[in-house]
Amino acid sequence: MRRQSLLLFGIMLAALTITLGSSRAQVVTDGALVPAPEPEGPVTLASLGTAFTYQGRLTGGGALVNGNCDFQFSLFNAAAGGTQIGSAQTKSAVNVSSGFFTIPDLDFGAGAFDGQARWLEIAVRCPAGSGSFTTLNPRQTLTPVPYALHAANAWALGGNSGTNPATQFIGTTDNQPLELRVNNARVLRLEPNGTSPNIIAGYSGNSVTSGVVGATIAGGGSLDTDCSGPCVNRVTDDYGTIGGGYFNRAGNDAGTTSDRPYATVGGGNQNVASGQYATVSGGQDNTAQGGRATVGGGSDNIANGDYATVGGGRENAASSNSATVGGGYRNNASGSYATVGGGVGNTASNNYATVSGGLENSAGGFYAALGGGYNNAITAGGDYATIGGGSFNVVNNSYATVVGGRENTASGQYATVSGGFSNTAAGDYSFAAGRRAQGNHHGVFLFADSNNFNFPSTAANQFRVRATGGVQFVTGIDGSGNPVAGVQVAAGGGSWSSLSDRNAKTDFAPVNPRMILARLATLPIQTWRYKTQVGVRHIGPTAQDFYAAFGVGEDDTHIAAIDADGVALAAIQGLYQLAQEQAAEITALRAQIAALEARLAALEQRSAPVAP
Template sequence: MINETRSSSTAESSLNERLERLESIIESQQETIEKLEDRNETQQETIEKLEKETDERTNRDDSSGFSLVSRRSALAGIAGLAGLGAMSSSASAATPQGQVGTADRPLNALYAQQLQGVPDGETPFDVLVGSERALRFTAGDGGDAGNVIAGHSTNSVDGDGFGATIGGGGESLAPNTVSGSYSTIGGGLGNETGDEQATVGGGSDNVASGGSSTVGGGEHNEASGNRSTVAGGDVNEASGSRSTVGGGFQNTADGTRSTVSGGDQNQAGGTNAFVGGGEKNEASAWNATVGGGYENTASGQHSTVLGGRNNTADGTYSVVAGRNANASRPGQFVFTDSHTETENHSTGIANRFYCMFQNGYYFRTDSVEGNAGVWMGNGDTSWSAISSAESKTNITPVDAKAVLEKVANLELSTWSYNWQTDTRHMGPMAGEFFEAFGLGGSDEGIQTIDADGVLFAAVQGLAAELADRDERIDDLESRVEELERDEAVATPEVTADD
């Protein structure tokens, strides 16, 4: 009995909730009906007002000769725009009906919530300016978007393309044409897209023929590789997949993922190849790079021409810069100056650093104080260390004889480096040298300027000892001579008669 009571109470509660929801729905529908009735009353008042004004104008202007909108046509047009679907009694559902305004008396403004073309899915909806089409909309097909075509009336979307957009531009002899679905032409003249999702931003006679390719602007540019890009410039082409040309003139990026940033007549033909700019440069190998300059070639894999003129990086991992530099072996670095007009500089040994600079080299090791470093001048065959008095401080005289004694006590030997066992060297160990003289900044090496200084001091010490020895020898020789004279005086001369 208790369960039956509970079940009855639950059913009654559920029924009440349903009734409340239905009452709420009815109230909402009643509000909607009232709004539609108000809207219809407003539209009816507008129609009556326009009908009255039309009658007055007809009576006033019958003798003027102007072509007026017929009252029935005007009302039919207004009703059609208002969504009332007014039709002439003889017109079929597919025949356009009504007219709003005339060529002599156009409407000043049109306010509407919706403009709808012929609902057959095939007839385009056009907006005319004068007698020329300025804008066209075509319906989509199922889940695909329709097309939007603005600009000159000759602009078009070819074939069965959908989701395409032409933002404007074009002329009768140079229309903009979209051939791929979901492709876009922003404007310009004579531009064309030839594959799906391609884009031409503007400019003149540009073609984006690769899938998802882009031409930003410029003139006579083409992005023919899939996902390729030409940003601008003139007569540039990105034909490699995912290749890029930033701008310039007659540049070509035909390697996969290759790039030419700009310049004139440059080519990036290798996969991942890069040409930064300049003129007539070529990066033809995998990961090859030419930074710029004139007529440079990077044809070795992972090779680089930093810049300059007439340089070639043929070797794998080679690097060149300057003028007429040639790195033909793997791992070569060849750097030259500007004076080598005809001579071609190269080295036949792989993994070698080769430089040619007519006025020598200068390496600085301190950018804060002085001119610390070394240099090699024109024609020199060894480095010069900076050693002028102006570059020094804390100058202390040297005890040359003490240095000589320390040098005499150094253990000298011949030896080979661990990594150069076939080559012999001679000298002290760096640790012993540092302990004896305290020169240089480390006990791991001996700077040549310190070794030279120690040898200078030792020579001076030796010279001083030799001078002291010579002085003693001279003194001894003088004393011997004096003794010999004294002996000769003290000893009488012996004759034959004696």
């Protein structure tokens, strides 16, 4: 504030100097007191210093003097007697025409004028260089104009010391505004009021509405008329602030000056902060209408909800309570606490909904979240729903999710489409992935390969996979990541195959096929059904009996197919050994029988009667 006061004082001082340069004097010649008339023509102004100009009219013998005369000037502190101030100044061969003369550079030093009264004593001799000087009476009282020299010393451009702000200040003592001008155009106006003064700087057309208190316009404004008139900055409500730019407004301009206080426009052009505590930092054609709403910049953005925020971009709108648009183009956060991060043409139209970005996406569900992509939609019924991205995806039920892909739909509650193309999770808790998987029942898990055919669920709580390239489950790998345990169904196959590579096995030990066969012979084999399957029967041992008989497998509640197959193969080997032994015995018996039959035949032949 002190700096502003000094600057203002400097302008006032310049005005005093101009007055000083055109000051008039009175000259006494031949005992006659003759007032000096205004000089004809313009007066040359001197730069501010300690010198001043003196003008007068000289007569002699009742006639106006013409010619060159010598003048001698002395400065005193009294009308008569007193003490001389500084040294006398002699000006030789001064031209006097029709009695008029000008002394442009009288200089009694910087300390000559200290605020006390001063009188000027003048002596003349005409013509110049002739005889002695004649002192004119009385001494001339100097008017206050030369005391601008004292003011220059009291308020120096380089700074001052020893001042008392209680008595020394720049300003007015009545209830009138104070203005600072440059080139005779107002650049600063200070308006008093009983609460808080208004400060108006910049273009002279900038204004504060009558009755407003505490307003600040730091600068800006323009004479340009492309704003339906001069492009001025205006504060229409109490404590409003405009930092600069042009054609900006702080306040709602509704006539009442106290209903939208504390609004701020930082700069830019054609911006309006019309809400209480609202802020437009800059940019163009932005509006912060809501209470405590904020527009950071950009152009044509609107924050008309309380606490709403538009960070920037173009043609974005945060139109509900605490809604946020980070940037981008033509985005709209119209739900309370809704957020659009950026992108183009995105809408978060329900409370707490979020669209992170992308193009033409819509989050219409309560607490819905849409990451990005193109033309994705969470409908009004999709509360807590999620779309990660992709294009043309739709979620229209609560807690449903489409991770990405294209043309996917999650319409069941808690349903999920992980991605892919043209998949549907229509049942509650359903999952669909791949291509054209159709989860039409509750609780299903579907995966469809790349074949361009629908792959629908056929029952609730179903796990269904279309994998025409085969299915593998790997349950163990080696140090290089190669599968060493698992099962598979080959492409086009119809049964599981266990990985049984010799290189994947260790700790080999022989088995006794006869013992396996014997144990198998005593193993209870029954028909039975699972408790979960009504009307469906199976045949085989229980896992407990199988484990007790053979001691193989992970535990006594499961029978691995490879163990059942191994027992069967071992038993077959045992049966084969028995069959071989029996075959050998049969062969031996057959040989014995043949021998016996031969011996019997021989005996029968010998014992046969001899024909007579």
